[in-house]
Amino acid sequence: MSEQKASRGWAGTVLKLMGAGDYRLTVTGRREIGPHYLQLNFDAGGMLAAHAVHPTMWIRVWFVDGDKTHQRGYTLVDPDPDADTVSVEFALHDGIASQWARAAQPGDTIEATVLGSRFAIPEPAPAGYVIVGDSASLPAINSLLASIGDAPAQVFLEAGYEDDKDLPVVVGPDVTWVDRKNAGQGLLEVVR
CATH class of the missing domain: 3.40.50.80 (Nucleotide-binding domain of ferredoxin-NADP reductase (FNR) module)
Incomplete structure (x- = not known):
């Protein structure tokens, strides 16, 4: 289920102009966490070596639907920069991303973009x-x-x-x- 190259439209162009990095993720495993929730494991294709991992780090994943491409944002789960592996969790419903995730098998690939994000606990830390x-x-x-x-x-x-x-x-x-x-x-x- 490798993804064909389709236009990312103006959003893809803007991300490129902003210096976003593109990576091909390869499915290495899957785990059903619940009837409506799925975790896919990926080889990150060099993404974790190129970007410092931090809490709440997220990526844009591109899902091809005919000649259109749709993006969805996902937080990285258990990123391991040394192994260049990461998981992504999908709340399953009727959308294009859920359809792709349900069908995904080891060896399938998908494109992801990292624009860059940061995380810092506020100083001083809040009371809660x-x-x-x-x-x-x-x-x-x-x-x-x-x-x-x-x-x-x-x-x-x-x-x-x-x-x-x-x-x-x-x-x-x-x-x-x-x-x-x-x-x-x-x-x-x-x-x-």
Whole structure:
């Protein structure tokens, strides 16, 4: 399931002008974390040697759909610069990225772009954190939680499916799962 080269449109052009680096990731394994959540493991194609790894580091992944290419952002999970391996987790639904992830097998490749990102805990560190997201943002949330250590954190997560509530969250924070309803209104009501 190697990806054909398709136009990335104006977004790809802008990223190139901004100095973004392109890499070909190769699927090396897959693990179903839940019925609606999948982790794919990749050889990073030199990406981790070229960019310093930091908490919440993310990439743009390009999914080909006919003659169009769509980009989606993903936080790196367990990046290992020495081995040049990384995982990406997919919250599964009906989109092009989920379709690709469901079908992906070892040996398949996909293009990724790194524009560059940074992470720093604010100085002085806050007294605590309030973190809000859904299952798609869980890799970024887990990366953030791991980086802040023992700092108090209250996490609110929106569950699109009942089984989302079984997804692994970094141990320690106070986690509240909220059922998805009315385009995020349920989550907003609980967070307020």
